[in-house]
Amino acid sequence: MAVRRLNRSLLYLLLTIFAVLYLMPVYVVAVTSLKSGAAINLSQMWDLPRHISFSSLATAWQKLGPNFMNSVYLTIPATVISSLIGAMNGYALAKWRFKGSNTVFFIILLGMFIPYQAVLIPVLRVLDILHLYGSIPGLILVNVVYGIPITTLIFRNFYAAIPDEMIEAGKIDGAGYWGIFRYIVLPLSASGFVVTGIWQFTQIWNNFLFAVSVTNPPHQPVTVAVVNIAGSQTIQWNVQMASALMASIPTLVVYIFLGKYFVRGLLAGSVKG
Amino acid sequence: MIKRAVAKDAEELTVKPVKRKPFSWDKASAILVLVPSLAALGIFVYGFIAWTGYLSLTNWNSYIPNLSFAGLKNYVAVFETFRFQSDIRNLVVFTALFVLGCLALGLFLAVLIDQKIRFESLFRSIFIFPMAISFVATGVIWSWVLNPQTGVNLILRALGDKHPPNWFLSTAIDPSITVGLIQLGIPLALVAVTVAAIWQMSGFAMAIYLAGLRAIPEEIKEAARIDGAGSWRLFWSVIFPQLKSSTVTAVIILSAASLKVFGLIYAMTGPGQDFTTDMPTLNMFETTFQGSQFAEGAAIATILFLIMAAFSIPYLISVLRKEEGA
Numbered sequence: 001m002a003v004r005r006l007n008r009s010l011l012y013l014l015l016t017i018f019a020v021l022y023l024m025p026v027y028v029v030a031v032t033s034l035k036s037g038a039a040i041n042l043s044q045m046w047d048l049p050r051h052i053s054f055s056s057l058a059t060a061w062q063k064l065g066p067n068f069m070n071s072v073y074l075t076i077p078a079t080v081i082s083s084l085i086g087a088m089n090g091y092a093l094a095k096w097r098f099k100g101s102n103t104v105f106f107i108i109l110l111g112m113f114i115p116y117q118a119v120l121i122p123v124l125r126v127l128d129i130l131h132l133y134g135s136i137p138g139l140i141l142v143n144v145v146y147g148i149p150i151t152t153l154i155f156r157n158f159y160a161a162i163p164d165e166m167i168e169a170g171k172i173d174g175a176g177y178w179g180i181f182r183y184i185v186l187p188l189s190a191s192g193f194v195v196t197g198i199w200q201f202t203q204i205w206n207n208f209l210f211a212v213s214v215t216n217p218p219h220q221p222v223t224v225a226v227v228n229i230a231g232s233q234t235i236q237w238n239v240q241m242a243s244a245l246m247a248s249i250p251t252l253v254v255y256i257f258l259g260k261y262f263v264r265g266l267l268a269g270s271v272k273g
Numbered sequence: 274m275i276k277r278a279v280a281k282d283a284e285e286l287t288v289k290p291v292k293r294k295p296f297s298w299d300k301a302s303a304i305l306v307l308v309p310s311l312a313a314l315g316i317f318v319y320g321f322i323a324w325t326g327y328l329s330l331t332n333w334n335s336y337i338p339n340l341s342f343a344g345l346k347n348y349v350a351v352f353e354t355f356r357f358q359s360d361i362r363n364l365v366v367f368t369a370l371f372v373l374g375c376l377a378l379g380l381f382l383a384v385l386i387d388q389k390i391r392f393e394s395l396f397r398s399i400f401i402f403p404m405a406i407s408f409v410a411t412g413v414i415w416s417w418v419l420n421p422q423t424g425v426n427l428i429l430r431a432l433g434d435k436h437p438p439n440w441f442l443s444t445a446i447d448p449s450i451t452v453g454l455i456q457l458g459i460p461l462a463l464v465a466v467t468v469a470a471i472w473q474m475s476g477f478a479m480a481i482y483l484a485g486l487r488a489i490p491e492e493i494k495e496a497a498r499i500d501g502a503g504s505w506r507l508f509w510s511v512i513f514p515q516l517k518s519s520t521v522t523a524v525i526i527l528s529a530a531s532l533k534v535f536g537l538i539y540a541m542t543g544p545g546q547d548f549t550t551d552m553p554t555l556n557m558f559e560t561t562f563q564g565s566q567f568a569e570g571a572a573i574a575t576i577l578f579l580i581m582a583a584f585s586i587p588y589l590i591s592v593l594r595k596e597e598g599a
Binding site: 011012014015018019022023024025028029032042043045046085088089091092093095096098101102104105106107108109110111113114115116117118119120121122123126145146148149152176177178202205206207208209212213223226227230237240241243244245247248251252254255256259262263266267270 | 320406416540577
């Protein structure tokens with residue numbers, strides 16, 4: 001029993017050490033962004049701020065605020081649209097299997113893996129032709145299209161868990177494709193939408209490659225602004241950390257309150273057999 | 274499409290008489306619903322990849338489009354550059370360190386968490402939360418944490434390390450064997466980037482492994498626990514083999530993430546001194562949009578796509594087959 005207790009203590013000790021290591025960057029970001037520019041001293045990086053100052057956060061918000069709002073205008077519609085498309089596709093693929101439906105699923109899924117550099121030049125060209133280059137609607141379009149594979153995957157797996165008997169019962173009651181979707185499947189979809197919505201919100205909010213390629217300065221999302229602030233020689237570390245913190249807050253808040261669903265999306269998105 | 278389907282049905286009829294199902298609007302609806310998505314992906318994924326492949330075979334290497342045929346000239350040109358050769362080395366080193374690091378750490382943490390501990394969800398949340406942050410923010414944050422003048426080096430100095438590493442500003446490559454134009458080995462600067470990447474993504478491996486562990490029948494794990502949870506051999510010969518499919522999934526997804534890594538490097542180091550932290554993704558982006566070498570950029574993009582296709586297509590096919598068999 002003594003050995004067992006020792007093991008338990010060792011277990012908690014290890015877990016705590018790792019938890020501290022994982023949280024260390026958070027501590028650094030927090031203490032740095034609560035220091036004022038004058039108090040930024042390289043040798044005291046790990047010290048708590050002597051006086052808590054919100055000036056770094058205020059400066060960061062001044063530089064980052066408009067981009068933050070761009071991200072909001074981008075992420076919310078793109079998340080909603082791609083989740084709806086995913087639900088429709090997932091329902092079709094999970095509950096109305098037809099000859100070749102697995103091939104269709106494969107064709108859709110592969111889009112999830114591609115390195116987006118492989119489509120980037122044509123994307124810019126086509127957005128230019130559509131007069132959407134440099135704008136938020138253009139970025140929404142791109143995020144919706146390349147979001148189809150993952151949202152379809154999550155909903156297909158989600159709907160696969162609804163018993164086929166329920167669909168059969170609907171058919172016996174005389175409901176057709178849309179009737180079953182509307183009255184049987186959709187009412188059961190709430191947590192599917194939460195999982196997909198959270199996942200897409202995080203991915204689109206955090207996306208950088210499309211954001212930096214597709215948009216121009218007034219329309220750039222927050223990820224691009226963070227890089228621009230960090231790349232500027234004249235901006236101090238406290239403002240950089242404050243801007244990184246600000247750009248991370250929306251997804252962190254979602255994670256803190258709905259982490260369970262985030263992890264479900266994480267696992268559903270990993271295409272396990 | 275329809276013609277072919279009919280022809281195929283007719284073929285089957287001659288082999289064995291199958292009752293043809295009557296046309297159903299419901300099945301047709303399912304197909305019709307999928308058509309717009311298939312069309313969108315047909316254009317935006319498959320069409321655009323083909324377009325990029327086509328551009329990689331042209332002479333469009335200035336601001337003015339020039340679509341005359343160049344053969345494989347751009348590929349040869351790309352492979353001959355110091356930069357791309359460095360990229361390949363970096364990609365291999367980064368992928369190996371990143372995937373192994375995430376797997377090892379993820380498995381270790383998952384096993385710790387699976388010991389029926391208190392505050393399980395708190396610990397789990399702490400190990401996964403970096404996944405909710407953007408790669409860009411991670412890059413900015415870790416460039417401060419690993420800043421050679423301050424950051425962890427302050428701690429290392431306090432612990433008595435007189436010459437702490439220069440992290441992502443280092444130009445050292447170990448062991449440094451000259452092959453082609455470049456030094457083969459592990460660039461120290463890239464290790465710094467890998468540390469940040471592992472911090473961000475190891476929670477993913479942990480979640481996959483934890484789900485895998487939870488799927489193992491309780492009796493097997495209980496037997497392992499009774500023999501002492503620390504029993505090394507029992508773990509590797511009994512528990513770990515049960516996690517094979519978790520491992521495969523994690524390796525594939527993490528390799529894909531490693532191939533695509535872009536924002537982290539862009540924000541943390543850029544290409545780095547002597548391209549020690551450069552990646553094909555970054556090279557493609559700068560070659561195309563800053564250098565206006567569209568055809569060469571397209572060649573790099575096509576190489577990236579081919580690498581991805583080589584491992585993800587067999588994986589997806591095997592997953593779907595397994596599912597069909599089940």
